Amino acid sequence: MCAVRGSTMTPRRTSSTDTTEYGAMTERPARPTSRDVARTAGVSQATVSLVLGDKWRGRVSERTAALVREAARTLGYRPNLAARNLRLGRTRTVLLVVPALTNEFFARVYTGAAGVAAEHGVGVLLYPSPAGTGPASDPFASARHALDGVIASSMAAEALDAFRGADGADLPLVMLDSDPAAPGPAARVNVDIEDGMRQVTRHLLDLGHRRMVHLASAVPSWTFDVRARAIAEVVRTAPDTTVTTVSAPLEVEAGRAAAERALTGPGPRPTALICDGDVLAAGACKAVRGLGLRVPRDVSVTGFDDLALARAVEPELTTVGLPAERVGERGMTALLTVLDGRIPPPGAPLPVTLVLRASTAPPPPEDD
């Protein structure tokens, strides 16, 4: 029984030079392990783990603990997270799946989520689902880590499909702005988008508009379906009011083109454009001006989301403000609750605010 250690070349020790493998010649300074700390502190590895894990009260003397901490500090010891994750079977890390990186709304969601997570010693990683109609790649191919849970926007649905059967199958999931009827997630966080769109529509009705266009997002998602329903619901109560719908991808130029179509179509010109997002509204404003008209004198335009863009364009947009940070906070709180083995309470949709700015006004007088 030759119990002597053979020449088992560990992957870390850089000895062979012929391998062209990844990380072959990177002479890394061989990070110290907890055993190294133990050796220099003159204690066992277990003690190091106890002290550094802050579980030593009443089990290790104050003096020894100080010794260990000192050794760890001088050696520059950092625990190996892969090993810790393996040992504990969890990573204290969750993934936030967003539709696109460029979307300011989700940047704010991240901020809120990361704040709550930090308080609980949990990390948040970001997975931007591939832009547009690209092939839905596996979020876990990108985040090739063990994750404890996922928070996902319903707008990233195609990316979510990749969850099923992927690494993340059966991972606790919190969905943002998703259909309450659909099955799946352990919890949901919704914004009262319906109320927002209702308020916008009523605002325009109160101003006197009777011919309106809903400039809808061409992206299929529950959040956008809700908007359409809310508009229809409000309009149904108003006499002699029509709303037609055109749709476009969520981009300025697409919004401009669609708005132009709507404004130059047959029949009397609509006097208001209800847009599914500020980006589309910005495009709509361009279309109005492109036709030699003015916002809001000739055509009123409303946005949605209250992005920075809403105040960058001329005129500043009447829009709907969304509590993005609170969405992130609540999503993370719910997920942490699930990870604790408890059931998060449902919670009502978060309230929105109608933001009145310069892009809406009464319609021009009829000149027939």
Next chain:
Amino acid sequence: MCAVRGSTMTPRRTSSTDTTEYGAMTERPARPTSRDVARTAGVSQATVSLVLGDKWRGRVSERTAALVREAARTLGYRPNLAARNLRLGRTRTVLLVVPALTNEFFARVYTGAAGVAAEHGVGVLLYPSPAGTGPASDPFASARHALDGVIASSMAAEALDAFRGADGADLPLVMLDSDPAAPGPAARVNVDIEDGMRQVTRHLLDLGHRRMVHLASAVPSWTFDVRARAIAEVVRTAPDTTVTTVSAPLEVEAGRAAAERALTGPGPRPTALICDGDVLAAGACKAVRGLGLRVPRDVSVTGFDDLALARAVEPELTTVGLPAERVGERGMTALLTVLDGRIPPPGAPLPVTLVLRASTAPPPPEDD
């Protein structure tokens, strides 16, 4: 007692309540391991590892390999990434540190980087450095994982400081748009921002502008220093030309306020505003209109970056287009080269393009 193998849940506080009321026990299905696969395939775990790791050519028969794959499929086996990372000593994951999530430029950088990474089976995680002047939190507290390398924007400098001494110390680092003189990174990827600002300045000079304002970013960063230098350099060659500088945080409203100050200051009104970014330029346009003037008839405005915003505002901005995706591609290529133990070639700064749109025109005639 029945010692169930695979202690599923955390032994934290399962003793608190034995409530069967709401199905509090989620009883995770105990993900199958490679050993489980081995058992059902009738082979050893080592063979499973070989087959699934695609290293079985000439070592395992075709028939056995098929058996293993079949067993893995039916069991729904997914390798435990924490274990793999521990064993291999690497994670095939890199972190992209960006200044802010909302910045479209970095969204495009991510896209480029993720594309290259995917080709090499490497994952990209995102760390948005805390917005504004918040306390620089540790990127590795957020991304609590073993990482192989980091790509960081110089605009996220405060976050980068957290690297020193943190988990990520001595991690291969690629810096984007950073001072070539500063030490540190294993590689750099720069964009020829200097050339871009030179072109913008020359463009305005050619149009006849002589009194200009540089609306600079208040964020301290090398990329912005370069812009100022480039303007000064070009202007020095032009007679009777003055450039004054005002600075503002990279936000629309701040840009508007700063531009207003610059336009209403003492002396003759400047005829052109050179802005460090499209966001500032959008604010500048608002300031011009707020003073009852027109862009570009009375004042020309130039942006930088060519974001979607540049085409959302009225008039569309003359600006400088940056090859953001290529920055990401090159950054990732360089990092992968470093991780391979090789030295990436320096590479010249990536070229930019002057994009002429509607926000620049000859200055109004002097009326003195």
Next chain:
DNA sequence: GCCCTCACGTGTTACGTATAACGTCCAGGG
């Protein structure tokens, strides 16, 4: 007939950590 090689696998180990299960020493009570 013997050894060598090849095809096909398996046993074993180590990665670095957290923790359950054991000692050991010594003070103090019975």
Next chain:
DNA sequence: CCCTGGACGTTATACGTAACACGTGAGGGC
């Protein structure tokens, strides 16, 4: 003088994977 028990640590695993080192037979060259 033994037993109890707290204070202080240590030993011994196990997490799931990858890869080295080592068998087996079967076939073939000499």
